[in-house]
Amino acid sequence: MESLSKAFNRLLHGLIAACLSLMAVFVxxxxxxxxxxxxxxxxxxxxxxxxFIWLIFLGAIIAYKENAHLGVDTLVQKLSVKGRKVLFVVNNLLILITMCLVAEGTWKLTLITMNQNSPSMGLPLAFVYVSGLIASVSMVAISLNNLYRLITGKIDENDLVMITDTEDKEKIEQTVGGSTQGDRKL
Incomplete structure (x- = not known):
C-alpha cells in the first residue's frame, strides 16, 4: 500500500510539473x-x-495528503490526545462528506459536457470537469485512509494535527531553543 501511495505521489508531482511547464511554454x-x-x-x-485548472486540483490532492492546506492549530494543540482524535475524526468525516458531494457534482458536469467542445481547441469540456472528479475521489480515498489508520492505531500522535508546521515555527524553535506547547507530551 505504501509503495502504491508513493507511486501515486510521484505521478501527481510529475503531472503538476508537466502542467506548469506546458503553461509556461504556451504563454x-x-x-x-x-x-x-x-x-x-x-x-x-x-x-x-x-x-491551470488541472494544476490546482492536482495540487489540492497533494496538499491534502501532506497536510499542507492552510489551517489554524491553536485549539488542536491545546486538546488532549483523545480530543485530537475526536476532532481528527470529525474533520475527516466533514471532508469525506464534502468531497462526496463534489464528486457527485463533477460527475454530473462531466457527463453533461461530454458532447460540448471548447471554442478554440475543440476539446470536450468534460476534460475540465473530470479534474474535479479525480481530485474529489482522491481526497475521499485519503480521508478513508486517514480514518482507517486512526482506527487501526497506525497513526502517529503528531499526525492528528491536520496541518504541517511552518518554516517560521521551526525558525522560532531554533532561535529560542526550547520546545513549543505542541512538542510536549499531553
Missing part, C-alpha cells in the same frame, strides 16, 4: 508571437487555462 510562445509577429496561437490561452 511565453504566445507573448513572443504577439510582440514580434502581431499574431498568436489561438488555442494557447485556452490550453493554459485548462492546464
Amino acid at each position: 511565453f510562445a504566445n507573448v513572443i508571437l504577439r510582440y514580434f509577429f502581431n499574431s498568436g496561437l489561438t488555442w494557447a490561452e485556452e490550453a493554459s487555462r485548462y492546464l
